[in-house]
Amino acid sequence: MELFHDKEDMRKWSRAMKRAGKKIAFVPTMGSLHAGHLHLVERAKLEADVVVVSIYVNPSQFAPNEDFGSYPRDLRGDLDKLQPFCVDAVFNPYDLYVRDAGQNDSELSERKASSQQKAVNEGADDTRDLTSKRQRYTHEHETWIRVEKLELPLCGKSRPGFFRGVATVVTKFFHIVEPDVAIFGKKDYQQWRLVCRMVRDLDFDIKIIGCELIREEDGLAMSSRNTYLSSAERLQALSISRSLKKVKEAVLNGTLDASSLVELVKQEIIHASGIVDYIEICERDSLQPLQFINCPAVICIAAWFARVRLIDNLELEPPQS
Amino acid sequence: MELFHDKEDMRKWSRAMKRAGKKIAFVPTMGSLHAGHLHLVERAKLEADVVVVSIYVNPSQFAPNEDFGSYPRDLRGDLDKLQPFCVDAVFNPYDLYVRDAGQNDSELSERKASSQQKAVNEGADDTRDLTSKRQRYTHEHETWIRVEKLELPLCGKSRPGFFRGVATVVTKFFHIVEPDVAIFGKKDYQQWRLVCRMVRDLDFDIKIIGCELIREEDGLAMSSRNTYLSSAERLQALSISRSLKKVKEAVLNGTLDASSLVELVKQEIIHASGIVDYIEICERDSLQPLQFINCPAVICIAAWFARVRLIDNLELEPPQS
Numbered sequence: 001m002e003l004f005h006d007k008e009d010m011r012k013w014s015r016a017m018k019r020a021g022k023k024i025a026f027v028p029t030m031g032s033l034h035a036g037h038l039h040l041v042e043r044a045k046l047e048a049d050v051v052v053v054s055i056y057v058n059p060s061q062f063a064p065n066e067d068f069g070s071y072p073r074d075l076r077g078d079l080d081k082l083q084p085f086c087v088d089a090v091f092n093p094y095d096l097y098v099r100d101a102g103q104n105d106s107e108l109s110e111r112k113a114s115s116q117q118k119a120v121n122e123g124a125d126d127t128r129d130l131t132s133k134r135q136r137y138t139h140e141h142e143t144w145i146r147v148e149k150l151e152l153p154l155c156g157k158s159r160p161g162f163f164r165g166v167a168t169v170v171t172k173f174f175h176i177v178e179p180d181v182a183i184f185g186k187k188d189y190q191q192w193r194l195v196c197r198m199v200r201d202l203d204f205d206i207k208i209i210g211c212e213l214i215r216e217e218d219g220l221a222m223s224s225r226n227t228y229l230s231s232a233e234r235l236q237a238l239s240i241s242r243s244l245k246k247v248k249e250a251v252l253n254g255t256l257d258a259s260s261l262v263e264l265v266k267q268e269i270i271h272a273s274g275i276v277d278y279i280e281i282c283e284r285d286s287l288q289p290l291q292f293i294n295c296p297a298v299i300c301i302a303a304w305f306a307r308v309r310l311i312d313n314l315e316l317e318p319p320q321s
Numbered sequence: 322m323e324l325f326h327d328k329e330d331m332r333k334w335s336r337a338m339k340r341a342g343k344k345i346a347f348v349p350t351m352g353s354l355h356a357g358h359l360h361l362v363e364r365a366k367l368e369a370d371v372v373v374v375s376i377y378v379n380p381s382q383f384a385p386n387e388d389f390g391s392y393p394r395d396l397r398g399d400l401d402k403l404q405p406f407c408v409d410a411v412f413n414p415y416d417l418y419v420r421d422a423g424q425n426d427s428e429l430s431e432r433k434a435s436s437q438q439k440a441v442n443e444g445a446d447d448t449r450d451l452t453s454k455r456q457r458y459t460h461e462h463e464t465w466i467r468v469e470k471l472e473l474p475l476c477g478k479s480r481p482g483f484f485r486g487v488a489t490v491v492t493k494f495f496h497i498v499e500p501d502v503a504i505f506g507k508k509d510y511q512q513w514r515l516v517c518r519m520v521r522d523l524d525f526d527i528k529i530i531g532c533e534l535i536r537e538e539d540g541l542a543m544s545s546r547n548t549y550l551s552s553a554e555r556l557q558a559l560s561i562s563r564s565l566k567k568v569k570e571a572v573l574n575g576t577l578d579a580s581s582l583v584e585l586v587k588q589e590i591i592h593a594s595g596i597v598d599y600i601e602i603c604e605r606d607s608l609q610p611l612q613f614i615n616c617p618a619v620i621c622i623a624a625w626f627a628r629v630r631l632i633d634n635l636e637l638e639p640p641q642s
Contacts, residue, residue: 143518143523144469145466146467148463150463171523175523175525176524201462202464202489202493203417203497205332
């Protein structure tokens with residue numbers, strides 16, 4: 001398994017693979033890997049000859065009040081988890097928003113060299129050292145990708161700037177890794193839809209695959225942020241998946257109006273001391289709200305349990321007529 | 322010289338070239354080619370093994386009140402002009418904002434086929450037929466690239482949305498043509514700077530080359546829009562290049578404060594019955610306004626003569642100390 005920190009090295013490897021006739025699948029992650037990620041990797045292996053996994057906590061998708069600093073990081077642990085899956089390359093880049101041309105060149109090279117050495121010595125996530133200097137450089141990055149409609153609803157409302165950061169970093173990864181296929185989890189449903197739209201609109205020649213959400217045995221949707229939950233909070237958080245089961249049954253039993261289904265979820269979460277951020281039933285492509293389930297739909301949920309914000313979703317089918 | 326209308330055909334050709342070890346240079350144009358464009362093509366030939374020229378009047382960079390409909394189009398004439406330069410491929414795409422997946426697929430294929438046939442029969446610019454249907458499809462494109470600082474000053478003020486359209490279509494072309502090098506004219510100075518910034522920020526692996534502005538014998542900066550000028554208006558428009566000559570001399574003679582230099586241009590243009598849109602002296606990379614020429618600078622001008630808006634610029638050097 002190759003490990004690249006430098007984007008030029010990553011690109012060079014990808015191009016060598018292409019020249020050798022290999023098809024490349026790419027799995028972008030923020031690390032702190034769990035079985036959900038590994039499921040994406042397994043899917044990637046089915047889609048291509050070689051698999052690249054990126055591990056990068058992307059600063060531009062966190063708001064200043066969010067958990068960028070405390071987001072779990074464990075490069076060595078992540079590499080150990082990937083090893084049995086015979087991943088071909090891991091891309092763990094330096095700060096991708098650092099200016100890499102002009103007057104700061106020599107300083108950047110020094111930082112890269114010392115940081116890379118440190119990573120080798122300690123197996124540490126070397127992006128950490130660099131992110132403290134983020135403020136100093138980020139202002140120089142000024143190009144952002146906006147998926148102007150899909151970025152607005154759901155998580156776009158409570159996390160302004162989030163999808164701008166996601167679309168931009170995914171584009172950067174696509175330009176560096178140059179994959180033929182990229183795998184996204186449908187756990188982040190809006191993110192997956194937004195990437196599909198961006199790829200179509202900007203004429204990327206990359207096939208996007210959405211993989212089904214993976215749940216823990218107790219029903220909780222897998223997420224790196226689950227580690228923030230105390231065991232009591234975790235029990236409360238199960239109200240989300242429990243409510244989704246009830247929604248599924250209700251739809252099968254003919255309840256098709258969105259407000260009744262939303263209310264069902266809301267009661268379940270509130271009863272478990274959760275605070276609802278949003279519960280919406282949407283059309284699956286545009287994520288526009290639906291009043292009735294009369295087309296392929298998805299119910300999307302975000303809720304807080306103590307200081308932890310969790311998201312979950314379930315695709316819903318209209319009744320067969 | 323190959324002529325491609327379909328983006329998949331274009332991409333296939335580019336990839337075949339790459340596989341054969343050829344370096345690709347790309348010259349994006351809106352057609353109506355003049356000696357300025359041909360100068361870009363000549364430069365492209367020095368930079369790579371094969372040259373692709375695109376001819377596409379990009380709807381998304383025109384505001385509703387602008388000259389998208391009347392912008393000069395002459396595909397047959399353009400092809401004739403390119404022939405002696407041994408350009409390898411011309412890319413004259415269909416409407417790049419038409420949805421190309423999903424329910425409209427079959428309709429689009431039909432339109433493509435009939436339009437392509439028409440182009441072959443008549444040597445016509447086949448994008449014209451499609452753009453009348455633009456309104457119907459454009460709303461479905463929703464991904465836009467914003468270069469948030471560089472898009473604001475100068476032309477960004479008087480043409481809101483212009484650079485959003487430029488950055489987005491350039492990205493689309495880069496993803497379709499996949500060039501190693503792309504050539505832009507410094508006549509559109511802000512556009513050139515913005516593309517450079519975008520390429521750096523989004524990690525495109527494409528070398529951007531800015532080519533010097535080319536002038537007519539009488540000094541007028543070459544532009545496809547010059548054909549709009551009556552001979553009387555054209556004489557008046559020479560005030561722009563005349564004023565730039567005076568600015569150059571004034572700087573050489575030690576006048577370094579921006580307001581004096583701007584005033585010099587303003588008087589010259591107003592005296593010739595022009596209406597100034599903007600005259601600004603800026604730092605060359607950021608295009609932030611300068612009060613004094615104490616670093617590499619550029620003076621940028623936009624002015625109206627009758628119904629024609631012209632732009633021009635001149636790089637200015639601070640005095641050698």
